[in-house]
Amino acid sequence: MSIDVRHSLKPNLVLVNQRQAAGWDSRKRAARELHRLGCEHGIKDTPTVPAIEKAMYRHETGRVAVTDPIYRRLYCLAYRSTPHDLFGEVSHHDDSDRPRFSLRSHKFVPAYIGPTGAAHLREQRRLEPAAGQWSDCDSGSVEHPEGQCELFVWPCGVAIFHLIEDVELGSLAAFAAWRRVSYSGNSAWAAEELATDVGPVDAESIYVFGAHWLTAPAWSAGTLDAALRILSTPAVLLHRDRPIDDSHLAHAELIEQSLLAEDYDHAGIESFGLRGISAAYASWSGVVYHPLAPERSLTESELVACELATQSAWAYTDAINRQTEQGRDPSVADEYGWRYLRGIRSRLTTSRALETGQHQMMRKAILRTSDLLPKLEHAIESLRDTDRG
Incomplete structure (x- = not known):
């Protein structure tokens, strides 16, 4: 055992x-x-x-x-x-007494499979309409060895695996290493999982984006925000092409301590927390949220719904724009043409009458750091030019 x-x-x-x-x-x-x-x-x-x-x-x-x-x-x-x-023992470094932090990792693994593939996947997996989402989609549970997983499918042709894992680690460097290793495995798993139902999937359409809900921090009040900013951009601790081994991890821990001491920040990181209620950051690389006052902060489901809406639109517009970049007129079903995307853009960018200030801050920060809006505008323009939708 x-x-x-x-x-x-x-x-x-x-x-x-x-x-x-x-x-x-x-x-x-x-x-x-x-x-x-x-x-x-x-x-x-x-x-x-x-x-x-x-x-x-x-x-x-x-x-x-x-x-x-x-x-x-x-x-x-x-x-x-x-x-x-x-x-055998690969490291003599004992970190058993080091303060540890816990988070719930939400990984979003999108892929574009087209409207026909989406319809087939909904039927094969017996998906049901998903509740609480920003646009119509279907969902269902999927078995995954790493944690709880749910599959979401949009009729325009986007599928997203939402994988939830509880993680406890002793350093930000260990988190960065875990993230790099697991993301590669998650992408390969998603491609294999989809291939069983819809055939081979374009590897370029698959990526992993992480939003992390910090439940127990390991840092003092003076370094908490710097630590969260590192969590939102963890690749800053690692060498680009170096294998993840113990020496790499040890060097990453030295960089971690240096960045914490310097109160690390980056122009591409945007805060959307409220003093005394939450600490939250969004970047191109990831999102991190720590509720300081859980009864007054955003809920985990609100963050997840925002990311599902953002990543589904990102994956769909990326599929359209890649066709344009290849010198082809984008081909999409008429019902999911520029008018459909115009509706998606409105849902993502305009405030709701009962939307809270915290929710608005989150939505705007995630949209800006995802660089989605230029992709949306370009896709709408391309589809209009070809009279699609």
Whole structure:
């Protein structure tokens, strides 16, 4: 069996790097290979592919230690390594006494599949109309090894996986490393998941955007805002092309301490918090929100609905604009042409009669930092020029 070590969560970078070196970008693909090896070598009680995929997530993220003899043997076979290479102590740095922070990570993984693909996906997955969203869409639960997942589908042809994970870490550097590793896996998983229903999906249309709800900070009042700004732009701690290993993580922690001491800020980060009620920041890279007075702050569902509306419009306009950039007149269904986008633009940019000031600040900050409005304007102009919709 495996031992739960969630209180000292630290990604197992050895397992992550070995999987990626083997060319298995997604854990689902790796799980199939481990299952095949288990069967070929006659390993009794080899787990099922879904069970292996879930276990790999827990092992790679450090939620559990790899103590089960079956998994230890499967990993050694798959990565052609010894137990010492894979499970030996890789770092002598003890951070068990370091203050830890907890957050709920909301990952949005959009893809453009077209109106026909959207209709097929709604039927295949038996999706139901989604409540509380800014535009009409359907949704349904999806099994995912990393946490709670819901699939949203818009009739214009956009699908978004909304993945929720509870994360506890001891440093912003560890968060940055977890984010980079997991985003790659999330994109590959989404492509495979959609391919089972609608066929191959354009890889360029898939990306991951994160909005993080901080539940328990680990910083003093004097450094909280700087820490949140780093959380909204975590790549600032990492080297662009360097593999995520212990030495990289240690260097990132040094950068983290330096940026906290300097009260880190960036021109591309926009605050939408209210003093005494919330601390909140939006950037091109991500959004972070920390409710200081939960009874008076925004709700988590309000943030999620705003991001779903923003990312669905971003993915749709991106699909249209990429056609234009390829020298083609954009081709869309007439009912989802420029008039449809004009309605989306109005919903995103105009205030509601009963909208609160906090909600308005959030909506405007997320729209500005997403750079969505220029994409919307360009898509509307292109569709008007070709008389689509």
